Amino acid sequence: MLPNLRLLLADxxxxxxxxxxSGENAAARPAPLDRTVEWVHSSDLVDPTPFLSDNQVLLTTGTQFGSDPAADADYxxxxxxxxxxxxxxxGFGTEVVRNGTPxxxxxxxxxxxxxLFEVPYRTPFIAVARAAGDLVAEDRYARATxxxxxxxxxxxxxxxxxxxxxxxxxxxxxLGHWVALFDASGTLDRVFPRATLSAAPDALATVQHEAxxxxxxGARSSSTVDAGGETLTLQTLGGHDHLRGVLALGGPLALDQASTEVVTSVIALAGLALEQNNALDRAQGLLRSGLLNTLLVGDHTLVDQISRQMWGPLPAAPVLVxxxxxxxxRRDAITDYLELRVEDSPGQLFFARQDDTIVVCVDRTAHGILSDLCALFDLHAGVSEPSSYRQLPRALDQAQQALTRARESAPGVTEFSLVAGQGVLALLARTDAREVGLATxxxxxxxDRAHSTELLLTLRVWLLCNGHFGEAAAQLGVHRHTVRTRIQQAEQLLARDLGSFPARADVWAALLATDSANL
Structure with a gap:
């Protein structure tokens, strides 16, 4: 730390x-004798502040106040x-303009x-400046050492x-500071000293939010915030395209240049350690993908044996896929998060990359892991019905269909049971059947366009009413014979006998595929 006024006065x-x-406003700043001295400047200007900076000592002989000690100067x-x-x-230099300090x-x-201190006539201002400069130099040497x-x-x-x-x-x-490391998901990984968890919980909560x-x-950056009387310093770890975590420090004083250099070296070491861990994670990722393929071909026993040695047992069946x-x-950050959840919940989670997606098998009681994952990274996920490992390929197909539906709405988890509940024909509106439906x-x-008729609307309502002319007429507000005539016209135009179930099903599928209610 830079020298203070106490050291200068002690010379x-x-x-x-x-x-x-002391003074009535002294409490607003550090104790007077503990205030930092960065340099000493001399000036007899009435307003020297444009030429000064914080933490300087100003020396003056008082010529700006005049030579008459009885003058009513406004100090x-x-x-x-x-x-x-x-x-x-x-500092006031005496016996130059005045014999004493006014x-x-x-x-x-x-x-x-x-x-305010008095500088005797025998002490030139340059001597005070030199003494302060020596103190600053000593401090910088000490801090460098x-x-x-x-x-x-x-x-x-x-x-x-x-x-x-x-x-x-x-x-x-x-440093005399507490130091915390947050992982790629912003979760507290470790803190030193451990007592910080109970001694400064509010500061840790603030720094976690900032982390x-x-x-x-998603970019390398740093931040400094104040919380609970402490200065909190944060620095991201990892490359620009893949952040590995955040290093945070807290203490009563901000870091000086020497402390910052030490922290910078630690950031480099921590980043290297995390990168080495990442190389191992990539190798484990390839192993996971291989194990998933082995699971899909039915060799559950082999996969479970390897998993137990690496991460713990596979989730107990039935599982959600x-x-x-x-x-x-965000792929690396997502896998980092899942790796941490595997460590926290062994036996509840298995995951592996598959092309541009990640396949996750979870215990039915650990469904919340998927919700947390989607919320944290703004992801879409599709989830199968509970399945045995023998039926894993079928469960994977269900999850992929649910993911297709999930992408149509906001990020979150979509279950296959929702898709199944809407029926098979509901899928037609989400496939390439639209063009076929339009042609039909x-x-x-x-x-309808040429004659301003409502054959298409009548056809849709009639099919919704299970082919009942009277019920369809009531909904349309027309006579049932009008409905019957319109349906006959539609049959002629479509070249289909709508009295048969296959014909009705085909036309209804075409209506769904084209979303005819919005045409």
């Missing part, structure tokens, strides 16, 4: 005398400008909480068996 060679150390506006600019302290200036500094030692300690920690955890724990020790926001952006959309930009109904549609 006996300078002979500086503090004239006030308050001057001191207020300095205080609002963020000046650390004001009482009015002392009162104004005390009232506004700006530390600390950074090198910290990086060495962290590098040694990375060589331990659990290198990632050891690295993060050492970083926490070196998920950064991950949702889901097919989930896996867009390329074209004569009737052309007649």
């Amino acid at each position: 006996t060679n300078l002979g500086l005398t503090l004239l006030n150390d 308050v506006p001057y001191v207020r400008r300095l205080s609002e600019r963020g000046i650390t302290a004001l 009482d009015g200036l002392i009162a104004a500094c005390r009232a506004l909480g700006l530390p 600390w950074a090198l030692k910290a990086q060495r300690a962290i590098a040694l920690a990375a060589l331990r068996p659990d290198g990632l955890s050891a690295t993060l724990a050492e970083l926490s020790t070196q 998920r926001r950064l991950l949702a952006r 889901a097919v989930v959309d896996a867009p390329a930009p 109904l074209a004569p009737v549609m052309a007649h």
Whole structure:
């Protein structure tokens, strides 16, 4: 950390005398003697603030106030400008213009909480500036030395068996901050020290929310937020096209340059460790795909033996089979999330990639995993009916049909039972049968357009009424003989005898395929 006013005043060679150390506004800033000193500047301008920056010490001889000590100078506006600019302290050089520091200036500094010290005539302003510069240089050297030692300690920690955890724990020790790692889904993976979970739950909740926001952006980024009196620093891990997680740090003070350099080195180490894990994940992904194909050909025993050694047993039958959309930009993040759920719930979940989708087998009690997955990544998923592993190919077909239906609406889970409940003919409106249906109904549609008739509408209502002329007439508001005449015209145009069930079914399928209610 940079030197403070206390260290500057403690230099006996300078002979500086503090004239006030408190004021009514002092509580709004750090304790007066603990305020940072970044540099020392001298000026006798009435308003030197355009040439100053935060945390500087200003020295003045007071010529801007005049030489008459009895003059009624207004010191308050001057001191207020300095205080609002963020000046650390004001030093007054005596025996140049005045023999002592003006009482009015002392009162104004005390009232506004700006530390004021006196610089004796024997001490040139350049000596004060040089002393402050030496303190800054010493601090920077000390911080650079600390950074090198910290990086060495962290590098040694990375060589331990659990290198990632050891690295993060050492970083926490070196910084005096708590350190947390969030995985690709924004879930807290590990935190050091462990007591942080109970000591700072609000800060962890805030940082988790921010971590998920950064991950949702899908790009490398960093963020700094304040929560509960702590400064929280977050940095995404991984490449631009695949974020592996977020590293977060919290503590009472913001990171300085030396601390930031140490954190940067840890980010590189953590990113490398996660990339190595990703290479292993890719190999496991290929194994999973192979096991899925083996399951589909019926060798459940072999797959279960391998799964038990790798991830735990397969979910107990009957299982639900889901097919989930896996867009390329989010595919790795989705599989990372599922891997974490496998670790958390062994024996409830098995998944594998299949082309541009992910096939998931879950225990019936773990259906919520699919809902959570779709909600987190805005995905569509289709789910089969409960199935044995022997009937897995049939369940997979059901899930794919349900996924096709799911894509027609907002992201979420669609169950095959919903598709089955709507019947077989309902699928015609979602296939390439539309053109065939339009061709079938074209004569009737052309007649309606040419003669302003309602044959198509009458045909639809009549079929909905199971061929009852009276019921159809009541719905249409016409006489039943009118309905009968229209149906006869339709039969002639369609070249079909609508008295037979196959003909009626064919025409009804054409109506569904063309969605004739909207024509």
